[in-house]
Amino acid sequence: MSNKSKTPHTHREDSIPPQTPDVFLGNPVIDNVMSSMIALGSEFWALQRRMNIVETLLEKNGSVTNEMIEGYQPTDDETSAWNNQRDRFIKRVYGFLQNNNSDNKKDS
Amino acid sequence: MLDRRTLLNTSAAATAVSAVSAPHKVTSKDALNNLQHDIEPRGSLPEGRVEKLPELDMESRLDFAQAFRKWSLRDFGRNNLKQLYGILEDQNIDPTNSPPIEKLLEIIGDDPNIYTAMRCKTTVQQIMWKNLVDGFHAHKDLYLAELASAEGQGPGTLELNPTLNIPEYAKHEIHIQPGGYIGDPLGGYVYHYGVNVFTLDLNSEDIFHRSLADIVPVPEDGKMNSFLDLGTGIAQLPLAMKERFPNADIWGIDTAAPMLRYGHMRAVELGLDINLCQRLAEDTQFESNSFDVITAYILFHEVPTEDTRKILSEVKRILRPGGVFFPVDFKTYDQRPPSANSRLNQWWDHVYNNEVWTEEYRDSNFSELMREAGLIVNENAPTLSKNFWNSLMATKKA
Ligand SMILES: C[S@@+](CC[C@H](N)C(=O)[O-])C[C@H]1O[C@@H](n2cnc3c(N)ncnc32)[C@H](O)[C@@H]1O
Numbered sequence: 001m002s003n004k005s006k007t008p009h010t011h012r013e014d015s016i017p018p019q020t021p022d023v024f025l026g027n028p029v030i031d032n033v034m035s036s037m038i039a040l041g042s043e044f045w046a047l048q049r050r051m052n053i054v055e056t057l058l059e060k061n062g063s064v065t066n067e068m069i070e071g072y073q074p075t076d077d078e079t080s081a082w083n084n085q086r087d088r089f090i091k092r093v094y095g096f097l098q099n100n101n102s103d104n105k106k107d108s
Numbered sequence: 109m110l111d112r113r114t115l116l117n118t119s120a121a122a123t124a125v126s127a128v129s130a131p132h133k134v135t136s137k138d139a140l141n142n143l144q145h146d147i148e149p150r151g152s153l154p155e156g157r158v159e160k161l162p163e164l165d166m167e168s169r170l171d172f173a174q175a176f177r178k179w180s181l182r183d184f185g186r187n188n189l190k191q192l193y194g195i196l197e198d199q200n201i202d203p204t205n206s207p208p209i210e211k212l213l214e215i216i217g218d219d220p221n222i223y224t225a226m227r228c229k230t231t232v233q234q235i236m237w238k239n240l241v242d243g244f245h246a247h248k249d250l251y252l253a254e255l256a257s258a259e260g261q262g263p264g265t266l267e268l269n270p271t272l273n274i275p276e277y278a279k280h281e282i283h284i285q286p287g288g289y290i291g292d293p294l295g296g297y298v299y300h301y302g303v304n305v306f307t308l309d310l311n312s313e314d315i316f317h318r319s320l321a322d323i324v325p326v327p328e329d330g331k332m333n334s335f336l337d338l339g340t341g342i343a344q345l346p347l348a349m350k351e352r353f354p355n356a357d358i359w360g361i362d363t364a365a366p367m368l369r370y371g372h373m374r375a376v377e378l379g380l381d382i383n384l385c386q387r388l389a390e391d392t393q394f395e396s397n398s399f400d401v402i403t404a405y406i407l408f409h410e411v412p413t414e415d416t417r418k419i420l421s422e423v424k425r426i427l428r429p430g431g432v433f434f435p436v437d438f439k440t441y442d443q444r445p446p447s448a449n450s451r452l453n454q455w456w457d458h459v460y461n462n463e464v465w466t467e468e469y470r471d472s473n474f475s476e477l478m479r480e481a482g483l484i485v486n487e488n489a490p491t492l493s494k495n496f497w498n499s500l501m502a503t504k505k506a
Contacts, residue, residue, distance in 0.1 A: 009270045011366050013423050014303040015291030016280045017324070018462040022230050024223040034224075036350050038176065041354075046168035053164070070164045071150055086172065097224050099183055100191070 041093060045086060052082055121319040125481055134199035148248075155260050155315040157378070161301065167245035168426075173236040174305045180228040189449050213455075222452075230460050234283060236305050240298045241286050253292055258373035261389035268365050268370040272386055277412050278363045282463045289341070296342045296370020314344050316492075320436065321348035321406065325501055327400055329428050332356055334400045336426070338389040338419065339363075339407030343371030343382060350380040361387040390418035392449035397428040404435045409469040414474070420481035430506035433483060435474070437492075438466075439498050442473045478502045 025031050053072045057064045074082065143227065150160040161167045188340045195204040195215060206212055216222055244251055259266055274290065280287035283495050285296055285302060305498055326332045332355050337345045340360030360382060362368050375382050389407065397437075402423055408416055423433050446454065455476045457463045475485045478500070489501035 009268045009365060010255075010293040010369065011287070011295065012270075012274070012290045015288040016276070017286075018281060018284055018460075020459050021233075022227075022460055024227045024230070025220075026218065031227060034227050035234065038228065038231045039235050041176070042169045042172045042239070045172040046165040049168040049171070050164060052310055072164075073151075073154070083175070087177050087179070090172075090176055091183070094176070094179065094184075094228075097228065098187055098221065100221050 025069065035077065035104070038094075046087070048089070052078075052085075111121045113257065119334075124483060130331060130364070153313055155313040158300075158311075161240075161243060162247050163243055166239055169239040170236065170301060170305060173232050173239070174308060176232045177229065177236075177305065180225055180232065184221075184225045184228065188219075188225050191215065191219075192211070192222065192448060192452075196252055201448075203227050203448040205416055206446045206448040209451055209455045212448060212451055216452075226456055226460065233306075233461065235284055235291060235301055240301055241292065241294075244294045246299050248294065251297060253486055254385055255293075255296075255369045255373050257503065258376045259369065261376045263379060264372060264375040265383045267383075267385040267387075268368065269386045270365070272363065272388070273389070274363045275390075275415065278410075280462060280463055282410055282464065284460075284462050287366075289345060289362075289367050293366055293369075295364065295366035296368075296373075299367060299372065300342055302489070303361075315347060317344035317405075318348045319492055320438060321345060321352050323492065324349065324352075324401060324403060324434055325432050325490055327432050327503070328506075331430075332400045335359065335403075336361070336392070336402045338392075338402065338404040339410075339424075340371065340384065341367045343368070343375065343384055345403060345405055346382045346384070347371075347375060347378060347380050352381050357393075358382040359385070361392060362390065388417060390422050392414045392422055392426055394426045396425050397431075398426045399431055400428060401432045401434065402427055403433075404437075408437045408438055408474065409463065409466045410434055411469070412465050413468055413472045416469075416477060417476075417481070420483070424504060427483075427504040429504055431504050433478070433502045434489065435478075435498070435500060435502075437474070437498050438470070439496070440472055440474055441470045443498060446470075474498060 022030070023031050025034065050069065053069050053074075054064055056074075056078065057068055057072065061068075117320065147158050149162045150164070152159045174387040189245075196203045197493075200216065201207060201215075209217075256426055279290060281286065281291070281308065283302070285295070285298060286292060291300070292298060301386070307316070313501065332353055335349050335353065335356055335358050337343070337349070340346055341364070342363045343360045345506045346358045346360040349356070358381070360368075360371065361384070363386065365386055368386055372384050372480045375384070389404070389411075404419075408419075411419065427433055454466065458467045475487055478485050483502035483504060485500065485502045487500060489497040
């Protein structure tokens, strides 16, 4: 084995991570809870989209396999319907975050 | 999903990797007995140019990330903007010409909506990277094997230098990508899909870089035989330039091996003959007067001004007389004073998206820096968006 260089040619260990903690809401616990809540939305959407695919495949073929689900390429119509479904989901669930009770509010 | 043949090739490729020593140069001559490099568990996007992510759920999470980002910027963001501009106008401050960031933050106080929106923007960025890093690393051996096997193949060449002395500024985990450009062997894959989300352009099949290649200016004498892209990343621009100029010698350099390895893998996959090297933009090792055209796309906002100066004098050296330099990047503050909205977004980008050098870049006068380096500046260069990009180019005196 060559001991010329210990650094692999694939990557290095000395990248520098961000230095500022990402606390926006005055209490890191609240920030963390918010992040978990958004992450749950992401997981929910993954399940919903999988469900859409399963339903579509069942309707077309009467049966599904895991391979069919993983490999499914939605049609343009399906893509636009699912985008719409996703955006409505985001507004329905996260629209609450836009409620404004602050003193800074200019007009109500 | 991942078939047995692919798995068998993995071990051969892994052996090839361990045999590598520094500095490492791979050309098509080193071809590793027809290794199948292509691991594409779910096929590719409709145009066939970009592979689908390896798991459906990964693709769906990315789809959510893009939509949620769009919502927090456009829907939520726009509401906040109206509110912020109202507050500024009440204090007789013109929102289209922002006060310094300290003053702006003082005015904003602890406004819950503005900070909640920033939380959303930050979290979705974190979720997006986590999803990509976890997902690609779940198939790590296979993707590493894909990269390793491509290293033995052409078209194109890949020169890696594990002992390259990478400057500190280029080691930061910009965009909060875990490991940044240099620290994750699968960083190229992660970057490619992540940046599409950041630019709200998830299904892009290199569309942006192909459009950019279309407008890259050529020297007045029409001679375009050699091209270099600085800070080339995953080499999307060199690939697109090879398609526009099939007979030209196309080069790209970057400090980051994970990015270049991924770029080379794609060059092999797309059958495009480009040369990628792990070298510094401030010390390219090319002979003087080598290139007809040199580009740098979104490199300079990630470089301290001091080092930008060094890169620009290197550009002047390796550009041939009459050659064109085309550095596409964001507008600097001298080109357009920031509105309150962009000031705030850029502050977020700088502090929370870890764009460490971007404020220093925006405070600089890039035309002036190019002039100082001895280049002739044109402030009316071709651009894909006059409002957004700097629209600068330069030439070296013929
Ligand atoms: C924002 S990325 C842009 C990548 C690429 N141009 C694209 O179109 O996506 C900036 C790239 O510049 C590289 N870089 C930073 N400093 C460099 C330097 N001094 N020399 C060469 N590359 C550098 C980074 O590794 C990173 O890949």
